[in-house]
Amino acid sequence: MSAGLLWALSALLIVVGVAGTVLPALPGTAFVLGGIVLGAWIDDFTRVPVWVVVLCTVLAVLAWVLDYVAGLMGARRAGASKQALIGAAVGTVVGLFMGIVGVLFMPLVGAAVGEYLARKDERQALQVGVATWLGIMAGLLAKVVLAFMMIGIFIVALVF
Structure with missing residues (x-):
């Protein structure tokens, strides 16, 4: 495969990765990292050294961890019950089938419903739902x- 085609593939992976950072079901930072690794490999890591790839890998792992932990941290901060956390997870899965709006808002709904079922307190349920969403x-x-x-x-x- 020619170097030009490889560079085009590297750029495509990065562009798809950027889209995947906000779109559901696409591992955005993994695609960005894949494009970076391919770009570094094309010229045998001469212009893009291994330490740059390692640094980008660390950032990709950090992004992945934050993506999964941030919602839980918001819910925990609001004093969410175990049912609220389960509700947020179920809401996230259901939201995947509803497009971007579902992915953005179904975790809020799931957390709120789970919290309401656990404590029967509308205000607490709304607070946990919003904290999870934030x-x-x-x-x-x-x-x-x-x-x-x-x-x-x-x-x-x-x-450079």
Whole structure:
């Protein structure tokens, strides 16, 4: 395969990865990392050294962890019950089948329903649902920022 085709594939992986940071069911930072690794490999890690790939890998792992932990941290901070956490997880899975709106808002609904079933307190249920949603949004924002940091580090290493 020619170097031009490989560079095009590297760029495509990165673009799909950026889209995947906000779209459901696409492992965004994994695609970005794949594009970076491919780009570094194309010229035998001469312009993009191994330490850059390692740094981008660390950022990708951090983004993945934050994506999963942020919603739980928001729920825990609001004093969520175990049922609320299960509800948020169920809401996330159900939301995957509803598109971007479902992915963004079904964890809130699931957490609120789970909390209401556990404590029969509407105010607490709403508070837990909103806190879970805010945590998920913070995780999403962190994932997007980390993906762009990865891309920036890659571009700087590639160009300079």
